[in-house]
Amino acid sequence: MLDGWTDVFQVPGKRTTGTGPQKYAITGPGWKGKLPEGVKQYKSPTSIVWILGRIYCTGTPEDYAKVHKMQDEVSIVPLSSYGKPYTPPAGKVDPSIDMKTAVREQVNALDTAAYFNLLTTLMKANPPATADAPIIAKMAKLGIKPGAPFDLGKLDPAVQAALKDVPKVGFEKIMAHFKDAGEDINGWVFTTKTGLYGTGYLQRALITAIGLGANRPQDAVYPTSEVDSAGTPYTGANKYVMHFPKGQLPPVNGFWSLTMYNADYFFVNNPLNRYTLSARNDLKKNADGSVDLYLQQANPGPEKESNWLPAPAGKFIPMLRLYWPTEKSPSLLNGTWKIPAVQKVP
Numbered sequence: 558m559l560d561g562w563t564d565v566f567q568v569p570g571k572r573t574t575g576t577g578p579q580k581y582a583i584t585g586p587g588w589k590g591k592l593p594e595g596v597k598q599y600k601s602p603t604s605i606v607w608i609l610g611r612i613y614c615t616g617t618p619e620d621y622a623k624v625h626k627m628q629d630e631v632s633i634v635p636l637s638s639y640g641k642p643y644t645p646p647a648g649k650v651d652p653s654i655d656m657k658t659a660v661r662e663q664v665n666a667l668d669t670a671a672y673f674n675l676l677t678t679l680m681k682a683n684p685p686a687t688a689d690a691p692i693i694a695k696m697a698k699l700g701i702k703p704g705a706p707f708d709l710g711k712l713d714p715a716v717q718a719a720l721k722d723v724p725k726v727g728f729e730k731i732m733a734h735f736k737d738a739g740e741d742i743n744g745w746v747f748t749t750k751t752g753l754y755g756t757g758y759l760q761r762a763l764i765t766a767i768g769l770g771a772n773r774p775q776d777a778v779y780p781t782s783e784v785d786s787a788g789t790p791y792t793g794a795n796k797y798v799m800h801f802p803k804g805q806l807p808p809v810n811g812f813w814s815l816t817m818y819n820a821d822y823f824f825v826n827n828p829l830n831r832y833t834l835s836a837r838n839d840l841k842k843n844a845d846g847s848v849d850l851y852l853q854q855a856n857p858g859p860e861k862e863s864n865w866l867p868a869p870a871g872k873f874i875p876m877l878r879l880y881w882p883t884e885k886s887p888s889l890l891n892g893t894w895k896i897p898a899v900q901k902v903p
Contacts, residue, residue: 803846
């Protein structure tokens, strides 16, 4: 459960609260009242709450049936309707909302005034944390205040000029933080500073830009690679192999997956309609028990197809996900397991 600032404020699930029936009341800032018996309160710091539910599935028809049964037993209702029959109101489609342009592109296209006006509006119902007081005071000097309209025209012309390029400069600074966002092991950059950011604004912004909705590290770690073992950016013009020695696949209590993205961190269309590799793909082992994953544009052939992650023609970025990574050795969290480098095939 994430608040409006992308902090993960609660993590109910198998790791933390078990797998039995559970009931929560998610309350917003300033809520006061009495909850029904047997309902646990989860206090959200903001009015906006984003819930991401994940249920592991092996991909078989039998397991899908079990997952669907579990999904059918999950419900969310207003507190005023708790314990009563409830029918949600009919949804309304707003035709003015652009459903084709990527959200990131829409945000990046906002000019300075539009962006900060949207921010001040959202900050009214989604108050900043107490620790944000120093930066809030700095922003106020520029007229950026929770709930107040932001008027760029009221600022000194020199300040207006300085703020004009903020969207472009800001995004460039955010993306440049990638190389400093965490550890770099064998060309894979990963961080355990996700889910709870405090006043690490650049870290929060980068994760939002490329991995919106990231978990706390105890629930997931997202190693991302932009270069191969030689330090060269990936391209579909080459072929690559990721080699895992016997018994050295990613150590997790949940599951792991390797996902293929293009240069803009979006999925890549391919003939197999395959966007990820994981243990669910029935990966073929080598004679010595090791496992090779093939990252390339062309199909490597029937013998290797089960281990093939299709790549685009141009630049691409692989991302490894470890859900509920082990905390005891071997573990990515304590450094006793290291991600193998991706090797370019000569």
